[in-house]
Amino acid sequence: MKRPFRGLMLSILTLATLAPALARAEEKQPPALDRAALLAAAREIMTAQTYCALVTIDETGRPQVRTMNPFPPEEDMTVWFATNTRSLKVRQLRKDPRVTLYYADHANATGYVALTGRAQLTEDQAEILKRKRAYWDQAFPGLKNLVLIKVVPERLEVLNYKAGTQADPETWRPPSVEFAPAPKKD
Numbered sequence: 487m488k489r490p491f492r493g494l495m496l497s498i499l500t501l502a503t504l505a506p507a508l509a510r511a512e513e514k515q516p517p518a519l520d521r522a523a524l525l526a527a528a529r530e531i532m533t534a535q536t537y538c539a540l541v542t543i544d545e546t547g548r549p550q551v552r553t554m555n556p557f558p559p560e561e562d563m564t565v566w567f568a569t570n571t572r573s574l575k576v577r578q579l580r581k582d583p584r585v586t587l588y589y590a591d592h593a594n595a596t597g598y599v600a601l602t603g604r605a606q607l608t609e610d611q612a613e614i615l616k617r618k619r620a621y622w623d624q625a626f627p628g629l630k631n632l633v634l635i636k637v638v639p640e641r642l643e644v645l646n647y648k649a650g651t652q653a654d655p656e657t658w659r660p661p662s663v664e665f666a667p668a669p670k671k672d
Contacts, residue, residue: 543578588601
């Protein structure tokens with residue numbers, strides 16, 4: 487009968503010893519950021535980068551990664567790109583519009599953003615002219631074979647150390663924001 491009591495006493499002593507350390511660890515955890523703060527932290531990293539990675543899914547189901555020159559994210563975090571209508575990525579997006587965008591600030595060790603969503607292709611000339619970049623005259627003479635890719639966000643993960651976003655200490659999962667699903671086209 488003495489052994490269970492001794493085990494209980496050891497457990498109580500262990501907890502009493504660890505309690506101050508656990509309290510200090512809890513104090514060091516940054517407060518959870520709200521949606522607006524997380525989006526601002528993501529936007530800071532996204533707008534500071536000239537390039538990001540666009541990940542599409544090929545016909546075998548494997549991810550395909552390429553470097554893209556995005557426009558800054560819009561207010562709703564929609565991201566636009568331009569590409570050639572004959573590119574492999576356009577064929578892949580027509581078959582499977584699911585994409586991931588990856589922005590990283592390695593130079594300043596600020597963090598990263600991973601945005602998953604659905605890509606929509608548009609050849610609308612008004613939209614193209616609204617977004618026209620100077621280098622397109624050379625890359626797309628007469629703006630032929632140019633298509634815009636619009637990525638509508640579904641989920642965003644962000645680690646921005648300057649803004650105080652941190653991964654979960656146990657799972658390492660970064661803070662995230664969920665977006666309302668895009669309406670289905672008829």
